[in-house]
Amino acid sequence: MTAKRKIVNDCEMATFFIEKSQFTKLTPYEYCYMTFHLAFCSMCRMFQKQSKLITEMTKKVLHLSGKRKLKLDKNFKKQLQAKIEDRL
Amino acid sequence: MSLKQESRAIDDKSANRCAADPRLWVSKYADYLYTYAIGRVESQELAQDLVQETFLCALEHLKQFEGRSTEQTWLTAILKNKIYDNFRCKATAFLTSKAQLEGMDHEQVFFNDDGHWQDRYRPAYFGLNDPDVIGNKELQDILRKCLDKLPGMWLAIFTMRYVDEEKAKVICKELKVTSSNFWVIIHRAKISLRECLQKNWR
Numbered sequence: 001m002t003a004k005r006k007i008v009n010d011c012e013m014a015t016f017f018i019e020k021s022q023f024t025k026l027t028p029y030e031y032c033y034m035t036f037h038l039a040f041c042s043m044c045r046m047f048q049k050q051s052k053l054i055t056e057m058t059k060k061v062l063h064l065s066g067k068r069k070l071k072l073d074k075n076f077k078k079q080l081q082a083k084i085e086d087r088l
Numbered sequence: 089m090s091l092k093q094e095s096r097a098i099d100d101k102s103a104n105r106c107a108a109d110p111r112l113w114v115s116k117y118a119d120y121l122y123t124y125a126i127g128r129v130e131s132q133e134l135a136q137d138l139v140q141e142t143f144l145c146a147l148e149h150l151k152q153f154e155g156r157s158t159e160q161t162w163l164t165a166i167l168k169n170k171i172y173d174n175f176r177c178k179a180t181a182f183l184t185s186k187a188q189l190e191g192m193d194h195e196q197v198f199f200n201d202d203g204h205w206q207d208r209y210r211p212a213y214f215g216l217n218d219p220d221v222i223g224n225k226e227l228q229d230i231l232r233k234c235l236d237k238l239p240g241m242w243l244a245i246f247t248m249r250y251v252d253e254e255k256a257k258v259i260c261k262e263l264k265v266t267s268s269n270f271w272v273i274i275h276r277a278k279i280s281l282r283e284c285l286q287k288n289w290r
Contacts (some may be wrong), residue, residue, distance in 0.1 A: 010203035019275045022247070023256050039109055045250045046212040049277055053229070054285065057222050061231050061252040072136065081114045085201050087147050088108060 007033055008040045012049075018048045022055055108162075109258055110152045113143055121167050128247050129170050130236075138174070140168040168252075171260050175244035179263040181240040198279055214286045227289060234284035238265070242277040 007014075014037035026034065038045050057058045072080075118139060125135035146153070146166055153162055172174045198209045205211070221227055235243055244263070254262070260270050 006203075011205050012199040012203040016275045018270055019278050032130065041204055043211050046217070047282065049249065050211060050282055050285075051217045052277065053222060054281055055215055055250075056219075057231050057234065058246055058281075060145065060222060061110065061228050061235065062127070062247060062251050064228075065130065065232075067124065068118065068126070070123045070126055072118045072139065074214065076136055077114050077118055080143060081111075082119065083140070084110050084113065084143060084147060087144070088275065 004036075007036050010037070011041060011044050014038065014044050015047055015051075016062065018044070018051060022052065107151060107158055108155075109148065110143075110147055112165070113146070113159070117163055118143075120160065121163060124164060124167060125171060128251060129174065130243075134174070138167060138170050141170050146169070172248075175241070176263055178240040178244050179265055182226065182239055183265070183269070198283070209283055211282065212286060214289050216285060217290065227285070230285060230288045231281070234281050234288070238277055238280065239286065242273060245273060246277070 014034055017026055017034040020026060020030065021034065038048065121142060122135055122141045125138045126132065129135055142163055146163055149166075155157070157165075198206055200206055215221060216227070235246070237248065238246075239264070245259055248259045248262070249256075256267070258269060259265070260267055263270075265273070
């Protein structure tokens with residue numbers, strides 16, 4: 001298989017670089033690999049679009065769970081207070 | 089202000105700075121720390137335990153509190169370390185557990201030997217192509233369920249990345265994961281998440 005054909009066919013490697021690119025800057029080789037593959041592969045183009053949206057949604061979902069204002073159980077607090085007083 | 093007054097003011101300030109009053113910790117910081125922990129570990133029991141461990145650890149190291157930061161910042165830093173310890177345990181368990189590593193192999197079915205998508209896992213249009221969908225409550229709920237299905241370590245990485253906004257290098261260092269393992273996990277996690285959403289949406 002020629003190098004060109006391999007790059008066009010290898011969705012696994014291309015999606016790997018798609019994910020990596022969302023965290024860090026790709027090396028020139030990785031960037032060219034990803035861009036060249038995407039030019040030929042509509043499925044990976046769709047994967048890239050969906051993956052970026054999943055990243056944004058994951059951020060939102062994780063931030064939402066951190067924004068809930070929660071209160072510790074009163075009994076647990078009492079026990080905790082007692083433990084602290086004991087150790088002082 | 090005279091020199092004497094000035095020096096007294098500085099003394100007062102440093103006295104205030106150094107004051108740590110453990111008797112008030114529960115009433116002042118317990119809910120805040122609990123909310124902080126829940127946002128990262130989800131399990132209520134674990135979050136409670138981590139808050140308790142934080143206070144007890146802070147008590148043991150009370151002398152180290154030099155008042156350079158506020159009590160809340162100091163306690164939060166201790167809690168963050170405890171949470172990362174917990175993530176590290178998950179990472180170690182994940183990387184040493186044979187069953188988990190075998191579980192990782194499931195990703196191979198997404199692609200053929202030549203790297204092409206397997207027919208049944210090909211990305212398809214399923215309503216996740218429009219940016220407006222990010223605010224869709226129903227899809228967020230499905231994503232939450234899909235995130236919960238991920239191995240603990242994968243969720244830990246997402247949390248460190250997206251909640252604490254840590255860089256890849258820091259995550260690798262904290263979790264004692266090699267850089268190559270880190271990228272493999274990120275890749276597999278995202279492919280699994282996308283597949284889970286496609287399967288469960290509509």
